[in-house]
Amino acid sequence: MITDTRAFTILLAAGGSFAVLAAAFGFQYLGGLAPCQLCLWQRWPHAAAVLIGLMALIVTRGPVARLLPLLGALAALTTAGIGAFHVGVEQKWWEGLASCTAGSISGISAADLLNPDVDVGAVVRCDEIAWQLFGISMAGWNVILSVCLALLWVASFRRTVR
Secondary structure, eight states, rough: OOOOOHHHHHHHHHHHHHHHHHHHHHHHHTTTOOOOHHHHHHHHHHHHHHHHHHHHHOOOOHHHHHHHHHHHHHHHHHHHHHHHHHHHHHHSSSSHHHHHHOOOOOOOOOOOHOOOSOOOOOOOTTTSSSOTTTEHHHHHHHHOOOOOOHHHHHHHTTOOOO
């Protein structure tokens, strides 16, 4: 059982990012909701936060131990920022990436487009809400949860032994 409050908050923060990633993959592979480009970008900082959390649980002393929770907070705030941008695209507050709001087929060869045996898949648009709960899209939930996770990382930073 973890009794150290620093380790516990790190475990909660990194575990939270792991849970968000698991949910994203669940929506993709079990729910059939293919991610758009911005959705994919929001996953990388969560993966980084999980790795940072593992390192922070192993390295408990010294300057690196002091720095790791700040890196975890930065990762959580990075995905929150990408998510906030995504929410703005979904709400049509601003334009999104050309690669996922204009029905782009960039990166797909002409031969594949003309070959009926090749499944190129549909372009997933960043400006359409695929799923929402209580009127909040997945990107919106990512923002909310990621800000909470960043606060946990900051709490663990404040508890780091100097």
